[in-house]
Amino acid sequence: MTADTTSASGFLPRAGFQQLIDLLAEGGRTVIGPTVADGAIVYGEVRSVADLPRGVGSEQAPGRFRLVDHADERYFAYAVGPTSWKRFVFPPTLTLAESHRDEHGHVSFGPARKEIPSLAFLGVRACEIAAMGIEDRVFLGGPYTDEDYRRRRAQALVIAVQCAEPGGTCFCTSMGTGPGIRGGHDISLVELDDGFIVTAGSEAGAAIVGRLALEETTADQVMAGADQLAAARERIGDPVVTAGLHDRLLAKLDSPHWAEIAERCLACTNCTAACPTCFCTSVSQRSDLDGHAATTERQWDFCFTKGFSAVALGGNFRPRVQDRYRQWLTHKFATWIDQFGTSGCVGCGRCITWCPVGIDVREELDRIAPPPEVIAGDGHAAEARAPRTSVFRVESVRRETHDTVTLALSTEATPDWEQSRGEFVMVSVPAVGSIPISISRRLPTGMELTVRGVGPASTILTGLEHGAEVGLSAPLGHGWPVPAAEDHDIVIVGGGMGFPPLRPVVDEILSHRGRFGDVHIYHGARTPGDLLYKEELAAWAAQGDLDVGVTVDRADATWLGRVGVVTQLFDQARWDGSKAIAFVCGPERMIQATVGTLGSHGITQDRIFISMERHMECGVGLCGHCQVGPFFVCKDGPVFSLAQLGDVFGREGI
Amino acid sequence: MARAGSTPHPRLAVVKLASCDGCQLMLLNLEDALLEIAERIDIVEFPEATTHHSSGPYDVVLVEGSVSTPEQLEQIHEIRREAKHLVTIGACATAGGIQAMRNWANHEAFRAAVYAHPEYVESLATAQPVADYVKVDAELRGCPIDAGQLMEFVTALLTGRRPNLPDEAVCAACKRAGRVCVMVAKGIPCLGPVTMTGCGALCPGFDRGCYGCFGPREQANAPSLSRQFVEMGRTPAEAGRFFAGFTGYAEPFRTVLTELGGVPGTTAIASAGPADRDHSATGASPRAGGK
Amino acid sequence: MPQTESSTPRTEHDAEFVALLNATWFGANLPPETQVRLAALSRRYQAPAGTTLLTEGQLANELGIVLSGRVSLRTLVPEQGWITILTVEPGDIFGQSALVPPYRSTSTVVALQPVDVLAMDGPGLRAALSADHDLAAVLYPRVLQALARRLNATRLQMLDLFAR
Ligand SMILES: Cc1cc2nc3c(=O)[nH]c(=O)nc-3n(C[C@H](O)[C@H](O)[C@H](O)COP(=O)(O)OP(=O)(O)OC[C@H]3O[C@@H](n4cnc5c(N)ncnc54)[C@H](O)[C@@H]3O)c2cc1C
Ligand code: SF4
């Protein structure tokens, strides 16, 4: 907000308020503001002052909200209700994209065409402005942006109202977000009994304020405004001690308290739904009966559900309510800071009021983190950085095992990602879904993907034939730091479907073999029939300058190779790990066992890199599913050093 | 996609056990879509729509109703053998339904009280959900089932994706729809937090608490919710009774309502808890004969 | 044990066998006098692929160290036939039942490749271990290590990590 706005200020008598609403509505803008509905203050369309909650306040406590009558005429004498503005910039359900597939199997992908409504938000509180600033960082601040959010946010006018009537669950004072307004608005209002002190906060705001029939603001009015703000602050107090909260919360990951909260918590998702900053989403497919025309639908999702952290074949990283509650609370108050440089909580109290069993985070947090910097986002990202889906064609199919194939895919479009070190792509099958698959080889005009059919989308991929088309994103995530491993010995350990992402590492080493020391490649699979890249492994072994070990967990009498778990390939090996760098991928439990064995060879945690599996929906750090402690596996990983993961690695329910 | 367009149409059968046919009617209610579906799926057995009977095997069998008679018990095992995918539809098939309320009662006494000649009425001691007897591959919940979910199931079947049938609470849909929580704002007890989503949070939209007709969701914390009902001023028995609807026989609703004394009809027929499960198909409850 | 026992091999046979031991994971870095003791108890044999070296339930007369080649530990599972539980690679031991009552093999051991084996006489080794506590004190930890490693591996195998 750079405009000179100091001149646009004055006092708007109560009788003139309709004029403000009318000016906001000019040019087809819809004004959204507080209304009384269903026993609460709900944000909805406001056409006239009659729609506003005149003389209506709220009484709030954990698990309890009641409307109360005020003796006065004020429109904004309530504390925030269940709605937050996020539903207008980040709608609960949204059609994201369209895909088509014709009879010949040609596929196409495109964004859903939609009109972005022009909105004015009337009655935004300081805590809510802070929440918008946080959402700006989430959706606009990362490597990829949320295009829909960007457009909705950019056109919305923010008319802030100074808080005079805090509720019984507010704690913005503790979170450093309110009650005073400190930027991030187009116009700010201080409501007094007979009218409003109006101040422009942006050029767009000034243009409107300049047209209002304003009176000169008197010193008494300014004093009255300041007094009621001070009184509000006083009433809220400072209920949450935030100093050191981040560290103290993360030090309590093993506290028995989580299980105690889970006795009460319903995992009902009300807290996250009410929260103005929770941003997680899931996508699903909708289509006609033949799957020819499909849309990708996105909706709010919540870390309290089972499906949120589920992966294929019944796996789940957060099976218990205590895991889910811990994820929510530690994310809000601690790991959010690591991810976005600010707490994820603004202290609006919604999660306390709207929890049906009245779980009170102020009580649950008996510790403190540094107050977040107040961030007044302006809703502008430098540019749209949306992941694009390109059509790739299957050039060849090689069957690896009974349920796994390697597809060679190419595209006509010149890939703009040749230089990318991304580790995986999101593969889109129209009408079915979009799933993360590792790049198992880089090709001049495309890539190879090795896919195991474990569910609908992956099984369809394993059935593709030459010429079939699918949609691929650009390579995503941080891949293996192979260049940094030059001059070192290399240990590569791939278990089962963990081997495909490591194959490009072998390729890269082989293309510059002289730059690396000893190279050990270990692959373990369930049975001989599950081994991948058998011929390649044999060729690598025959090459002479690679140490290749292969083992299976179970074998019949016809198998003449090694039987045993993958760690047995090298637990007695004589090599010295002090100059080695290890790259490991496989099921998490296998990685744990491998890491222990690597450690006993003297490979330190900063030299062990692993690739993690998590439930992924977006692949670009916007949907929230893949979080592990402070990390988004999709964008910060999936490759991490063990040192980077710290005690997050191997922890139950994380 | 090089997926086969020439594969034969999936064969689907609809089978009815102890139920009111309401769920089958939802299929007929798909109206226009039903014709399109019929062009792509062979609907080979459907008591509500045809009298034509054919035999298995079937790709999908939709089973409506609970297992209440020895004959149905036999039937369900037969269906299981014939069905590649057995899908239960509605509260009766998935949770026992309203007729499962009799499971708390003294079966013989109940029969004697209701029927003039109880000896002619063959029934098992309890009405049980299908999954108590055979493996179930998928469930469409609700009383009746939701047309949108049914359509989603059929579309997913035809396009080869996993049907999007979320296991979250009713509350999640309630909040996406922008409804105001009736528990918090009005003090109305609501089963939404412990009930499987799928109805689009209908009842809270009409200013009523959820009745739980979609049954318990995973991790349903019924004890905590019942404590909250008591906190809100209900007696324990009243709090328990909220769980005694169409899906009251499903755990953990069953335990909560039994422990809190919310069993329906407790004044009329003495009961201590759900009757013991009886798989013997004789209809004779081990606890029968009292009075 | 006689205190006069030397830590330098006295015969050519012993010298060769100490060298062989040193080249294995199991035998390397044992005190020289232990290696000499073991060498004296050992014989060496070769067997072609497919040879059954030990049979489940039969007396295990020797503790073997694989010098080269690969042997499999197998068990017969009804309806599945012979299942290889584990393979033993060069440097590692098999036939440890020779040390554990009732000295009967718990699996059938079959050479998967032509094998070269250093085999220690079971009864002789047991006598030496019970008489010479210094020998026992260095050898048993090695045996334990081999067994613990196998136990860990078996546990991971049981988890069937790649099934999901
Ligand atoms: C970074 C990364 C790389 C991967 N690389 C490969 C690979 O190279 N080859 C391969 O075969 N598989 C790989 N996977 C696993 C693959 O993504 C899953 O097998 C796939 O998502 C299953 O989808 P489905 O529709 O076939 O089955 P479903 O049973 O429908 O899958 C389960 C559901 O969970 C969701 N899901 C989200 N993330 C995951 C996940 N990580 N694992 C499983 N389910 C998930 C899916 O969207 C789906 O809705 C990778 C996963 C990740 C995270
Ligand atoms: S904390 Fe409260 S609102 Fe949040 S999931 Fe648990 S019970 Fe629901």
Ligand code: SF4
């Ligand atoms: S009204 Fe019922 S379903 Fe809706 S949020 Fe409240 S408790 Fe959940």
Ligand code: FES
């Ligand atoms: S944030 Fe969406 S997959 Fe990582």
